[in-house]
Amino acid sequence: MSATPATRRPNRLIGSTSPYLRQHAHQPVDWYPWGPEALQRAVREDRPILLSVGYSACHWCHVMAHESFEDPELARRMNDLFVCIKVDREERPDIDQVYQTACQILTGQGGWPLTVFLTPDLLPYYAGTYFPPRPRLGRPGFGQVLEACARAYRERREEVRQQAQRLARAVQEVLDPTAALAERRAGPDAGPGPTSQALVAAADALLHQADAEAGGFGGAPKFPHATGLALLERVAWRFGHAAAREHLLLTLERMALGGLFDQVGGGFHRYTVDRWWQVPHFEKMLYDNALLVPLYVRAGRGPRPDLLRVAAAALDFMLETMRLPDGGFACSLDADSPGPDGRPQEGYYYRWSPEQVREAVGDAALSEEVCRAFGIGPGAGDAFERRAPDGPPGWSEEALTVVGHVPGLPRPEFGRLRHALARMKAYRERSRRPPARDDKVLTGWHALAISALVAGWQGGAGGEPERYRQAAEAGWAFLCERLQDGSHGLLHVPPDGERVVPAFADDYAFAIHAALDLFRCTQERRYLEEAVQLAEQAEHRLAREGVYLTSSEAHASPLARAVDIWDQATPSPNAAMASAHARLAACLDDPTYLERGLRVIEMAWPVMRQHVSGTAGLWRALDDLDGGMAFVSVQAPRLEAVREALRRLLRLPHPALDVRWVPDPGEVRWQLCLGTRCLAPERDSTALLRWLEPQQGGAGERP
Template identity: 40%
Template sequence: MATATSPYLLQHAENPVDWYPWGEEAFEEARRRDVPLLISIGYAACHWCHVMAHESFEDPETAALMNEQFVCVKVDREERPDVDAVYMAATQTMTGGGGWPMTVFATPEGKPFQAGTYYPPVARHGLPSFRQLLVAVGRAWGDIREDVLRAGDGLVAELEHNARVVARAEGVPGAEVLGAAVGVLLREFDAERGGFGGAPKFPPSMTVEHLLRHHARTGEPAALAMAQATCVAMARGGIYDQLGGGFARYAVDAEWVVPHFEKMLYDNALLLRVYLHLWRATGDELALRVVHETADWMLRELWLVPDGGFASSLDADTDGVEGKFYAWDAAQLVEVLGEEDGAWAASLFAVTPEGTFEHGLSVLQLLQDPDDVDRHQRVRTRLFDVRREQRTAPGRDDKAVAAWNGLAIAAFAEAGALVGRPELVHAARQTADMLERVHWDGKAKRLTRTSRDGVAGQQNPGVLEDYADVAEGLLALYAVTGETRWYRFAGELLDVVLEEFRDETGLFFDTASDSEALIFRPADPTDNATPGGTSAAAGALLTYAALTGSGRHREAAEQALRFTGALAERAPRFAGWGLAVAEALEDGPREVAIVAGEKEAEKELEKELEKEGEKEAAKASGEEAGKEPGKEPTLHQAALASTAPGLVIAVTPPPGDTGPTPELLSGRPAIDGEPTAYVCRGFVCQAPTTELSVLSSELA
């Protein structure tokens, strides 16, 4: 364990438990000793994982019992989502629920026969104590082993059957099904507090993206209203850090007040893109502020130096106390700000005498914008500085996960282009470079899921979501910069997706065909905290098909969406990204080729790019994509600003880039030397135009 690259595993290296990392050594030891495996799965930012570790895994007597009767295996779910997926399916089947920490007992072959989540050190709330559970499982293994083995075999057969049957559901959702899905969401929508359902409430980032795309395609006002109300409620609630920016994992209540304080890269990358698209559609100033603040938070707190890319998460706890870094009471505000400003801040941030959190503390909210904007900014800055200087910062899980960095690339590339911040485009480019340099084996054509300190985790092969989300990010970065390197890299990743992650029927699996054999090969088509691998693949394949004209990629995208149709009218919240991709498919997609002209200004830009070097080139290309105040946008900027859900952009490469360009650009010259746009939709193309107004109308 001491040599592990996972910060989560390293947190357990000093436990008195004889932990093994996931691998053949643990299985061999269980067979040699003829004892079951105890598989404990969690992640570094998980609060209840820390609680169970402190209560049980650090306790010498409990550890002795674990070591005596089991071979104990610790798994970081973020490093091995494939292992997590199969045992989560088992846990949910056996118990009707799931979550982390996950506790699974399995045969030496890895077949689960008992599972649950958190177990307390003493029996309470209807749960046995962890020690009681250990004793009971140990006795069952000794006294009724045949029954235990039979149960494990039956469960594995059921799980494998369910995965194949569910993922083979037919039906690419069309306009009627997409409309019905919005109708279901409207019934589940919390009109008073935003979001869907009751407590706990998770940020429905992919569902909001689906609603924004549906509104853009159909003009349906209810879709936009649900999206906007949800985004406003989250941005004003305690789930959003009102001082430092960035969103917590979820709210424990239905009002978005008290978060579960861990902050994940994937949530913030997805939400950054959602708020950007909300601002693009409506001009909402709150959404724009969240875009800037969330991007700033990601760069400040998660950026990895010197390799580039983003770390995975920030912990929920500091000094062993959940939320200690973020919560305040009125007296603390007065102490920091003085009597007058402290009382004003308590009112502004909804800090109550009884507290909204624990121990009389409150999580800061911003239920409405103050009239005195300057005072708000002064108070906010002072509280932020004091918090940073005088409180223990949450721990950071500094491994880089390929899929989540792919989501960040897409968000930063688009945000930098749309809000005129070239440094965000540059960060997206650095992240893409890190993934290609550290995570991608060009000879073997394989992507590694994780890295730490610039070293790839060789025991953690990329899963479907890694290939698909990185391809999605690269294609977004290409659309902004025109750099063919990213278009080429995305194509290589998607070739692996088609060749190694699906079978002859078009079923997409979460693991490659040559990956480690688990108790069954997972194939989960649903979306959960992040886009599922299948729907993420659908999105990237659809975009790539539009750029290349490849029928093979388009057919694969449609195959990947089969199960989305089955979910659309029953549980659309578990198909948010799939439905967003289906909206793009129904919209066309809309293919836009932007061909550069030969103006003197562009020749001057070419000289400037050659002269200034890589950093200035990155800045200049970012500025080219972003609209500058007071200047008429370019055709490229106008295309990027379109809300069309099926938008796919190909753009002339920057000077000196001689890489292969998409077929979408082939045979399309500039008209009279002017920058020219070509727009196609549903296999039908419009006449080329050099006019912004014409392009805008074609993309409306």
């Protein structure tokens, strides 16, 4: 008889700081965390490695854990045949990136949970994602996979090694494309060099993938793609690109009204399973909310004032739900939450029946208005499993139970529904157990949250924007105190005893942006100085041949240190770094930083020209470096003398504006620089406004 989770001795994951790893600490699998103990055992015993990679908010990771890793027989076979290693992909994105690439090469697809079989010297020879415990729908059972992979290594050792070596070389070529990029850049088909004048064509290429009815890009599943939306915003602003502006605003509206956005408690879910933004995959990620907030703030300060409430609701969600007592920001919320029987159900916390709405709101007429506005109808209790069709969902007996506006219904009047939604939030909090939160703090995501808070404060979101400033400054203090180390520099996660994970390239890039955002709005010189220190650390630890490696030598990343130029849910590390250098060049009046940023763009240019959707972050960085960024310098004897004028300037919804106060005993002088050209100094800031207002003409650049 096997031990129950309550009586079974915990495995080696019990002492981990990662909530995801601790979720596996009471399983019968003899799990190791990634580290010397596991890797040395594999070599010593000449035993293959079973590597399992996932993250706390991953629904299918939980499914495979319950079905297979908690099964005593499957766990016995895992322990007998392999050295079993668990990795939290958010703690070690470099390990995940290497073996995720191997899985994609082998199978044509990737995802999580990621299951990879390695030789003792870490060469991958078989990989997949979710495996059911028994054969199902054409998928082999996990037990079959275990036996086949162990037998292949035992009986066909040389063949397995040769295949693994070929796969490892292919992985290395994908992860470090610098040689291939340099060759293409110098080849006869290189074409013209990078220039921001090509931005309009890039936006047009992105709009070819746009969903003109539902907003966003492509079909189901539908992700926010915040970096692509930010590129449309930039082109609309600078070049007056009407189609880019219209699609941006359509997408922001549809996401904000649909089930992607938690209408009751605020915050965006990760994606929807349908193209209409109706039925979410219910996990909530810190980075999605942090990246979307500035877009909603600027839209709310510009053509769509109604969208400012969405920014405020997302920021309030971040402060109320994701902020930790010490000022750090947690990573994510799970998709699953306990149902009435205590067992996890996907999205249970967010789903509503008409009866529950009436019980929560207490007013029959107001309850009916909520149900009518959000498409909650009779029979909705079983309708969640019926995913939204490809056409616009409408009012029916099978209305979805999530609270999101259904296209075709009268648009909700949120002013009228505000009290009803507040009562539903209170009802939900007292009657349901919330999803589990991953309390791990990741430096890059934490920095994105700081930037979002600064955007909310700068844009005057919510009733008390000053609290966003306080939270942003407290978040930066947390970063300085808990996420830096004297010998390792910036860290990826807070240190855990002797275990220290140095920062990755995106940690550095997003932290530099957060420091510069705080400098822009406070004019406290220390933030600029800290941004410079971080930039120099990154240059020393990560720069190579004009681009930035994802990891440093201290990470000992397997097989290869990647050079990442592709956007994922966040802008690519090289894109964020290039943009950060453009800002540093302006703030410091130092062309060294401009040259660093341009080197990144020049290296990536052959790929950027052909693959706009995957490199939107690099296109925005190119615009920052080539005239798209506005920099205001004001000379004044005292900051207080110009603070109100600076506040008015910063309230403009400009997508790339930085400012600097220069103490000077003379009279006040304002100067605006656009890229590498500066306008004549002015005595009054109002003279700059015509340059900082959005371009409203056709597709030509502003004068």
